[in-house]
Amino acid sequence: MRGAGRTAVVKALLLAVAACHAQAQSPPTQAVTWPPIVDSHVHLSFDPVGDELARRGVLAAVDLAAPEATLGKPAPILLVQAGPMLTHGGGYPLDAWGEAGFGIGCDDAACVQTTIDRLARERARVIKLALDDDGLAPPLIPIAVAAAHADHLRVAVHALTDASAARAAAAGADILAHTPVEHLADATVAAWRGRAVISTLAAFGGSDTTIDNLRRLRAAGVTVLYGTDLGNTRDAGPSADEIALLAQAGLDDAAITAAMTTTPIAYWGLDLGTAHLVLDGDPRHDARQLLHPREVHKR
Ligand SMILES: [Zn+2]
Numbered sequence: 001m002r003g004a005g006r007t008a009v010v011k012a013l014l015l016a017v018a019a020c021h022a023q024a025q026s027p028p029t030q031a032v033t034w035p036p037i038v039d040s041h042v043h044l045s046f047d048p049v050g051d052e053l054a055r056r057g058v059l060a061a062v063d064l065a066a067p068e069a070t071l072g073k074p075a076p077i078l079l080v081q082a083g084p085m086l087t088h089g090g091g092y093p094l095d096a097w098g099e100a101g102f103g104i105g106c107d108d109a110a111c112v113q114t115t116i117d118r119l120a121r122e123r124a125r126v127i128k129l130a131l132d133d134d135g136l137a138p139p140l141i142p143i144a145v146a147a148a149h150a151d152h153l154r155v156a157v158h159a160l161t162d163a164s165a166a167r168a169a170a171a172g173a174d175i176l177a178h179t180p181v182e183h184l185a186d187a188t189v190a191a192w193r194g195r196a197v198i199s200t201l202a203a204f205g206g207s208d209t210t211i212d213n214l215r216r217l218r219a220a221g222v223t224v225l226y227g228t229d230l231g232n233t234r235d236a237g238p239s240a241d242e243i244a245l246l247a248q249a250g251l252d253d254a255a256i257t258a259a260m261t262t263t264p265i266a267y268w269g270l271d272l273g274t275a276h277l278v279l280d281g282d283p284r285h286d287a288r289q290l291l292h293p294r295e296v297h298k299r
Pocket residue numbers: 041042043064065229232
């Protein structure tokens with residue numbers, strides 16, 4: 001490299017040094033202590049990145065489908081586990097990404113009942129049902145919900161369509177594991193009042209319809225929990241894409257921060273001890289502060 005090329009490089013270097021110097025002279029930002037981040041929809045058996053999550057401030061997560069043998073096993077972060085999701089024999093996700101035990105196929109009430117009771121004994125803390133065309137047969141949904149509730153477990157449903165979301169609400173399910181991607185009827189939105197939805201907007205491409213569903217569910221009084229579907233997505237940390245899409249759905253920085261931290265900690269009853277983050281600024285004024293914690297203190 002010589003001549004004009006070298007001059008340009010030197011100029012660029014000088015500019016970079018000047019920028020760095022200016023940054024060093026600006027007053028230090030006020031550090032803020034904040035509770036850890038919770039991702040309410042992950043698959044850590046599919047993508048075992050718990051250590052990386054911990055480094056980046058995600059100190060708890062809800063694993064919404066994993067092989068049964070993982071239940072109760074130690075993990076790098078605090079996990080609420082579902083174990084395998086219930087589906088029909090050979091149904092989703094057994095016929096897709098989850099063939100290695102991420103689902104259990106049940107085609108009658110006895111199977112549903114014994115499976116849920118067994119998962120409860122194995123320390124599952126939430127039951128996940130695959131619905132839609134390739135999931136658990138509709139007549140088995142109320143049976144599954146009743147079995148889980150009898151075991152004091154909440155029920156999360158994979159329900160991307162309006163029909164499934166409506167059926168799940170009628171059966172008494174507690175949580176939409178994803179924001180449905182098909183336009184929800186007003187009656188379906190209203191039926192979910194007082195329950196919860198896990199966002200997962202980025203995992204499904206964040207269409208206008210999906211974003212509008214989340215906006216309407218929230219307006220109807222549905223609790224929004226931040227979730228990424230990590231495993232099916234591959235961004236092992238707090239997701240900038242999910243934050244941006246939550247903002248499009250009408251959540252301000254304080255609401256996004258709550259959905260990522262305080263709301264799921266309360267909703268799932270998580271005991272994180274003294275674990276906390278140190279941030280460069282108040283996330284309630286800029287939720288993106290959560291993307292780059294200055295310090296992560298585990299319990
Ligand atoms: Zn998932």
